[in-house]
Amino acid sequence: MNRSWSVKKALGLLFFLALFPHPTVAKEDLPKLVKTIQPAVVTVFAYDSKGELKGQGSGFFINQQGHFITNYHVLEGASRAEVKTFNGKYHQVKGVLAHPKLGILATCRKSMH
Numbered sequence: 678m679n680r681s682w683s684v685k686k687a688l689g690l691l692f693f694l695a696l697f698p699h700p701t702v703a704k705e706d707l708p709k710l711v712k713t714i715q716p717a718v719v720t721v722f723a724y725d726s727k728g729e730l731k732g733q734g735s736g737f738f739i740n741q742q743g744h745f746i747t748n749y750h751v752l753e754g755a756s757r758a759e760v761k762t763f764n765g766k767y768h769q770v771k772g773v774l775a776h777p778k779l780g781i782l783a784t785c786r787k788s789m790h
Contacts, residue, residue, distance in 0.1 A: 714737075715763045716738075716762070716763050716764075717737045717738045718735065718736075718737050718763060719735065719736045719737065719738065719745055719747075719760040719761060719762055719763075720733065720734075720735055720736075720760065720761040721733065721734045721735065721736050721747045721751050721752070721758060721759075721760050721770075722758060722759050722760070722761070723751055723752050723755035723757075723758045724755060724756055724757050724758065724759075725754075725755065725756055726756040731754065731755050732750070732751045732752070732755065733751065734747050734748050734750075734751030735747065736748075736751075736760065742786070743768070743786055744774065744786050745760065745786075749773075749776045752770075752773060757769070757770070758770040770786070771786045772786060774786055
């Protein structure tokens, strides 16, 4: 599947969910929803050339290969970055795969180790 298509699908879903909150999603469904999406959420840490924390943000996985989306400004100018998954494991970011000219979102790939 085309990476661009996966990103578009993920962004489209987020846009749809934000625009059309459904009233039948009851409060008791929230814990189930959180449990379902929690494994896809990551914390992103960006470091400068001295190894000092430069920035921090969040992101989410878009596939099983370790590609995730985060705000580009979190990674901008960083020498290296890593993500922390919901289970507390850290993974090095292997690179930015794509980002728009406006610098809003970056599609990245984590190491699979």
